[in-house]
Structure formats: structure tokens, C-alpha cells
Amino acid sequence: MKKHLERQSGVQSVDVSLIDGKVAIIPKEDGRIDPPQLLKAVYDSGVSVAEMVVTVRGKVVKDASGNLAIQVEPDQSFTIAPNELSKELESIASAQTVATVRGQLYKKAAGKKKLDLSVPLKLLILLLAFGLDNSIEVTSGLVLL
Amino acid sequence: MDTRVALLLLLGFTLAPVTPAQIKHMEMRVEGMT
Numbered sequence: 001m002k003k004h005l006e007r008q009s010g011v012q013s014v015d016v017s018l019i020d021g022k023v024a025i026i027p028k029e030d031g032r033i034d035p036p037q038l039l040k041a042v043y044d045s046g047v048s049v050a051e052m053v054v055t056v057r058g059k060v061v062k063d064a065s066g067n068l069a070i071q072v073e074p075d076q077s078f079t080i081a082p083n084e085l086s087k088e089l090e091s092i093a094s095a096q097t098v099a100t101v102r103g104q105l106y107k108k109a110a111g112k113k114k115l116d117l118s119v120p121l122k123l124l125i126l127l128l129a130f131g132l133d134n135s136i137e138v139t140s141g142l143v144l145l
Numbered sequence: 146m147d148t149r150v151a152l153l154l155l156l157g158f159t160l161a162p163v164t165p166a167q168i169k170h171m172e173m174r175v176e177g178m179t
Binding site for chain 2: 016018026035049057100
């Protein structure tokens with residue numbers, strides 16, 4: 001699975017922990033990774049994904065349907081699932097403020113074994129930060145703002 | 146605007162760390178791994 005993931009577009013490195021079943025993916029600095037493609041790559045390796053969490057940086061915008069989204073590339077954005085933290089972003093969406101967001105992009109539905117990508121992935125915000133150089137650092141399970 | 150202030154602002158924008166928008170990190174919890 002590690003080698004299969006490392007061959008995917010935009011992936012710099014993959015770190016697999018057999019003890020707790022966690023897979024950390026570091027994207028290339030100038031690369032673009034596609035979360036659904038990586039989910040599929042894991043399932044193709046015979047392993048199922050219970051949860052996917054991403055840290056993304058981008059402009060907070062409203063998409064064509066009026067949904068709140070974070071745009072990470074000119075042609076790549078993630079619709080934000082509504083929760084308490086997303087309410088904070090509602091007021092700044094028109095200003096296209098840059099934010100760094102850590103959120104859950106995929107969670108396996110209970111009782112389902114197969115990957116279902118028919119429904120677009122939505123980002124459920126767990127943590128957020130604003131500004132030019134604000135960052136969310138993930139170190140050994142600790143999340144620092 | 147004072148020239149020195151304008152120069153400082155210009156220098157600040159030039160040196161400010163601008164991190165590009167992108168996916169910074171991804172983590173998955175997987176099942177069935179042996």
C-alpha cells in the first residue's frame with residue numbers, strides 16, 4: 001500500500017504506522033494531490049479507510065451553488081460541511097480570506113465495506129486558523145495552532 | 146505618504162512568508178492492514 005500510494009500524483013512521501021493503523025501522506029511542495037484518488041488507491045491495495053483527515057490552506061469562498069468552500073487550487077476546492085466552526089467562515093467568504101483548516105474529509109459509513117465515491121467529499125472542520133503565516137502543525141498527534 | 150513608510154511596507158510585502166494554497170498534510174486511519 002505504501003509503494004502504491006507513493007506512486008500517486010503529487011505525493012512526496014508516505015509514512016505507515018502498523019501499530020495504530022495510521023497512514024500519513026506528505027504532498028509535494030508544488031504538487032497537487034487528489035483525495036478521492038488516494039482513497040481509491042488504498043482500497044485497491046486491499047485495505048479500507050476508516051477516516052481521512054486533511055490540513056488544507058486556501059481561500060474561503062462560496063461555490064457556484066452558494067455553498068461555503070475552501071479553494072486550494074484554481075480548479076480544486078472542498079465544500080465545507082456546516083458545523084459550529086464553519087459559521088465563523090460564513091462572514092468572511094465574500095472577502096476570500098486565506099485560512100488554514102484541519103478537517104475530516106472522509107469517514108466510512110457504518111456497516112459498509114466498499115468505498116462509495118458517488119457522494120462528493122465534504123470537509124468537516126476540526127480546527128481553523130487565519131492569516132498569511134498562521135499554520136496548523138501536526139506533531140505526534142498533538143495539534144498546535 | 147512618507148517615503149520611508151512606503152519603502153518599509155514594500156520591503157514587508159517582499160519578505161513576508163507567503164505560503165501557497167494547497168493540501169498541506171493528509172492522514173488516514175485504515176483497517177485491515179497486516
